[in-house]
Amino acid sequence: MSRMVHCRKYQQELPGLDAPPYPGPKGQDIFEHVSKQAWNEWQQHQTMLINEKHLSLMDPDTRKYLQGEMDKFLSGEDYDQAEGYVPPSE
16 A cells, blocks of 8 residues: 655645655655655656756756746645647647
8 A cells, every 4th residue: 555645736635756856855755745646747847948948957956947947836825827839639
């Protein structure tokens, strides 16, 4: 049976991550308070932001921006969207 956490984003008990996604206190906080579902959704959203906004992960400002957006996303706050993004039709 998978480990359950009270997800900060969805405010309910959901399966948790298998391991902290980052080293240190930030990774431990995500491990303890973010569900696997919310983390996977963040990774997809982060990829979309990087691609649609043509962000470079070599830029420290970009990493700081993504960290802030991750915190908002995982806390259920309003977060930045990629302008003009249209999901592919099925």
